[in-house]
Amino acid sequence: MALSKDELKAKILNKAMTAAKPQLYVKDFYECDPESGPRDIKNAANDLVKDGKMVFWSSGSTTMYAAVGRAKDEEHR
Amino acid sequence: MPKHDTPMMDELEKGPWPSFVTDLKRQAVKNDQCWDILGQMELSFRDKMTHWKHGGIVGVFGYGGGIVGRYSDVPEQFPGVAHFHTVRLNQPSSKFYNTEMLRKVCDLWERRGSGMTNMHGSTGDLVLLGTRTDQLEPLFYELTHDLNWDLGGSGSNLRTPACCLGKARCEFACIDTQAVCHGLTMKYQDEIHRPAFPYKFKFKFSGCPNDCVAAIARSDFSLIGTWRDNIRINQAEVKKYVAGEYKNNAGGISESFGKFNIKKDVINLCPTRCMWMEGEELKIDDAECTRCMHCINAMPRALRPGLVKGASVMCGAKAPILDGAQMGTMIVPFVKVDPDTEFEEVVFYIEKIWDWWMEVGRNRERVGETMQRVGLPTFLKVMEIEPIPQHVKRPRENPYVFWAEEEVEGGWQRNVQEFRAKHKM
Ligand code: SF4
Numbered sequence: 001m002a003l004s005k006d007e008l009k010a011k012i013l014n015k016a017m018t019a020a021k022p023q024l025y026v027k028d029f030y031e032c033d034p035e036s037g038p039r040d041i042k043n044a045a046n047d048l049v050k051d052g053k054m055v056f057w058s059s060g061s062t063t064m065y066a067a068v069g070r071a072k073d074e075e076h077r
Numbered sequence: 078m079p080k081h082d083t084p085m086m087d088e089l090e091k092g093p094w095p096s097f098v099t100d101l102k103r104q105a106v107k108n109d110q111c112w113d114i115l116g117q118m119e120l121s122f123r124d125k126m127t128h129w130k131h132g133g134i135v136g137v138f139g140y141g142g143g144i145v146g147r148y149s150d151v152p153e154q155f156p157g158v159a160h161f162h163t164v165r166l167n168q169p170s171s172k173f174y175n176t177e178m179l180r181k182v183c184d185l186w187e188r189r190g191s192g193m194t195n196m197h198g199s200t201g202d203l204v205l206l207g208t209r210t211d212q213l214e215p216l217f218y219e220l221t222h223d224l225n226w227d228l229g230g231s232g233s234n235l236r237t238p239a240c241c242l243g244k245a246r247c248e249f250a251c252i253d254t255q256a257v258c259h260g261l262t263m264k265y266q267d268e269i270h271r272p273a274f275p276y277k278f279k280f281k282f283s284g285c286p287n288d289c290v291a292a293i294a295r296s297d298f299s300l301i302g303t304w305r306d307n308i309r310i311n312q313a314e315v316k317k318y319v320a321g322e323y324k325n326n327a328g329g330i331s332e333s334f335g336k337f338n339i340k341k342d343v344i345n346l347c348p349t350r351c352m353w354m355e356g357e358e359l360k361i362d363d364a365e366c367t368r369c370m371h372c373i374n375a376m377p378r379a380l381r382p383g384l385v386k387g388a389s390v391m392c393g394a395k396a397p398i399l400d401g402a403q404m405g406t407m408i409v410p411f412v413k414v415d416p417d418t419e420f421e422e423v424v425f426y427i428e429k430i431w432d433w434w435m436e437v438g439r440n441r442e443r444v445g446e447t448m449q450r451v452g453l454p455t456f457l458k459v460m461e462i463e464p465i466p467q468h469v470k471r472p473r474e475n476p477y478v479f480w481a482e483e484e485v486e487g488g489w490q491r492n493v494q495e496f497r498a499k500h501k502m
């Protein structure tokens with residue numbers, strides 16, 4: 001059975017905080033719950049941004065996710 | 078007064094063409110930042126490398142697109158462009174603006190940014206070039222609350238949909254491009270404003286195969302207006318063209334092309350050779366017509382698209398990133414584009430593609446590259462589309478036929494003994 005949204009968010013956030021790379025693609029979170037569809041994972045990750053726990057990092061052409069504080073912007077380097 | 082010596086930039090003001098350097102100098106009188114743009118570009122020309130750094134976590138709250146971070150890597154020398162973020166605004170369908178809105182957005186941008194714009198970016202957005210991080214939220218607030226205007230897409234989002242002029246101005250339009258562009262922009266607000274995909278995804282809508290918005294070359298999903306029935310022929314007008322009553326290409330080409338000649342200018346240029354004259358009558362074998370639009374463009378008073386109108390769906394165009402550039406592949410020859418059903422048939426294919434690509438697409442892989450990786454037969458199966466001859470680019474070189482289990486009587490489990498009873502080893 002797929003995880004509930006809150007469980008999924010907790011797993012995604014944990015991965016974002018502990019993964020070796022500070023910035024992750026949405027696909028990197030798919031393994032957090034193989035039972036959840038790509039849309040659910042994307043919605044959960046986007047929700048975490050709304051909650052202020054993760055941020056988007058965008059190159060302009062691609063977007064990645066990072067736990068707050070792990071991705072550095074140019075102005076904070 | 079210029080802040081920097083820019084001899085190489087100044088060169089770009091010479092010659093007969095309008096120059097963005099002149100524009101920048103004019104704007105620099107109002108906004109000092111523009112001197113630093115010129116100064117940094119001069120340095121880049123000298124060093125033969127860019128001094129911009131792209132990307133970052135900048136954006137506005139709740140949105141994961143529409144703003145692209147940009148920073149100078151020599152901010153001490155050019156403090157005016159230390160931050161120089163780009164803001165993409167969702168352009169109105171077909172880029173119809175009224176002057177009041179343009180004035181308002183320019184006034185806002187002079188207060189909150191460099192005042193420099195790009196009308197328009199290649200995706201179609203109205204692009205505002207250069208502002209500081211602390212200006213982003215106030216700019217967004219005014220933009221949405223006072224101007225009722227929204228950001229476009231960037232990053233791994235659905236990019237701002239774009240369409241040709243369509244029925245607003247063009248007699249060739251087979252679909253209402255503005256209705257479908259606006260309808261799907263509203264339907265997919267979440268996908269435009271927040272990343273959803275392995276990479277960018279673009280929609281473009283052209284009203285006919287002239288494809289003025291270059292959908293087939295630039296969009297992951299292009300909808301191009303077409304017709305199912307026959308080209309409408311007005312034989313009386315054909316006669317007038319033949320008699321030379323109308324100038325060749327409505328006088329739009331040089332006299333040296335000579336008088337309109339139906340054989341040379343139309344019939345012989347039909348790519349499928351499906352036109353001919355019978356006496357004074359023009360005939361078309363419509364079953365062979367590939368809807369290239371050439372004859373209709375050449376004789377618009379005599380020929381018009383048919384009456385049963387809809388669109389073809391192409392998929393997978395892209396500029397060269399990983400592999401080379403790629404045109405869209407025709408996937409569905411004809412769909413109805415009907416606002417009354419909220420574009421049901423179009424939405425069906427869009428969502429089928431997304432569901433599959435979100436699952437199977439690799440990071441930073443455009444859907445056209447995913448299609449190429451799995452092959453068209455697999456892609457068509459996913460889309461639940463029966464292959465048709467028009468899907469075949471050229472006859473295959475591989476003599477082997479691969480059957481799927483469900484295509485073979487008895488599948489892989491049939492009784493071999495029974496088979497061997499009839500067919501000795
Ligand atoms: S694509 Fe066709 S319908 Fe659209 S503006 Fe061009 S010619 Fe007209």
Ligand code: SF4
Pocket residue numbers: 346347348349350351352361365366367368369370371372373
């Ligand atoms: S539209 Fe193109 S293919 Fe069709 S009849 Fe005219 S010239 Fe030939």
